[in-house]
Structures are given as C-alpha cells and as structure tokens.
Amino acid sequence: SAVISQKPSRDICQRGTSLTIQCQVDSQVTMMFWYRQQPGQSLTLIATANQGSEATYESGFVIDKFPISRPNLTFSTLTVSNMSPEDSSIYLCSVNLFSYRLGEQYFGPGTRLTVT
C-alpha cells in the first residue's frame, strides 16, 4: 500500500479566489489521480496526472478551472480556480502502485473545501 497525505485538510474560501491542494505520497508512483466528491454524492474523477506529461482531464473538467502540476513521482497539486459555491466539495488524490492493476488505488484523506 501507500501512505498519502493532503494539505490542507479543510479550508473555507471566498468566491473568486483560488486554492491549491497538495498531495504527497511516501513512495514513487507513476499514476496519480484527482477526484471530487460533492456533498452527499459519490466520487468523480477529475483528471489523471502522470509525471512528465500533461494531465488528462475527464469530461466536464478543464485545465483552466483545475490546473494540475506533477513535478515529481511523489507529489502533485490541484488548483481550484475562480471558485464558486458549487466548487464546495471534498477533493481527493489517489495513486496506483501497479500499472497492471489499475483498479487498485490508494486514496488520501481528502481536502474539504467550502466556498462562501
């Protein structure tokens, strides 16, 4: 398994501002993922972030709104830009340790974002 930490654990932000969420892994991994979990809902994949390449975004998510960095094999950031109350969610990162077992992912504790 992997130990994943996220910062901040929670934040309250004003609309129109941006927040950068950090994800740190205790081992080197190729594939990292960012998810969003809106209140009372299940998880939705935002993007896949592989080191050395541009992030791949899922339908409904765009780079201008959710820019992602992946500077090395243990770290990634997700920025939520120009926030609105609809962005209030839990944001989670996850990693995949084995490329041949893509379904086995390990998740961070999440960042609970409230936009006022």
Place this chain on the structure above:
Amino acid sequence: DAKTTQPTSMDCAEGRAANLPCNHSTISGNEYVYWYRQIHSQGPQYIIHGLKNNETNEMASLIITEDRKSSTLILPHATLRDTAVYYCIVPGNMLTFGGGTRLMVKP
C-alpha cells in the same frame, strides 16, 4: 466500464457476518471486480479484488459466482468500525464510483 448494481443500504448486527451483494451482469471475461469502502469523512479504502476465483484477505472475502455476473463481499465478523459505504467496481480504464451500499453495523 461494466455497470454494477448494489443495494442502497443494509444493516448488520455487530459480530455477525455482513454479506454485501453486487450485480455486474455485463462484465467481460478479463475484467476484475474491485471492492472499496469509504468510512465517513475519510478517503476510500481498497478492500479486495478478484477475477473468477474466490479471494480472501485480512479484511474480507470475495465470492464470485461461476458465471461472474455477481459477487458478494463478506465481512465475517462485522464491527461498528465497519460502518461505511461499500463500492463494487468493475473498472475499465478508470475507477467509476456508483452509489454503493451504505452498511450500518448495529450493536
């Protein structure tokens, strides 16, 4: 991704076995079934996965029917800490989380 169907909620008495069913009738021959759980206010936790044979680890057992169209996750001796939402997933090129089953373990 093959679609999965799970009951919305289930109750289980503490110390008893919790049997969580999942239907995945459109699964293809080389697709695995994965189970995760999400305890309140935490990130999802990988539990177990299987292809066609039954699997067991320190957390749970996974029983997959011979036709692979359904599976059951078994928590042999449920505790209060097992109260969570349990997700059955057949991933394609990504994990797609459905609604899951909300398991409530009661004293």
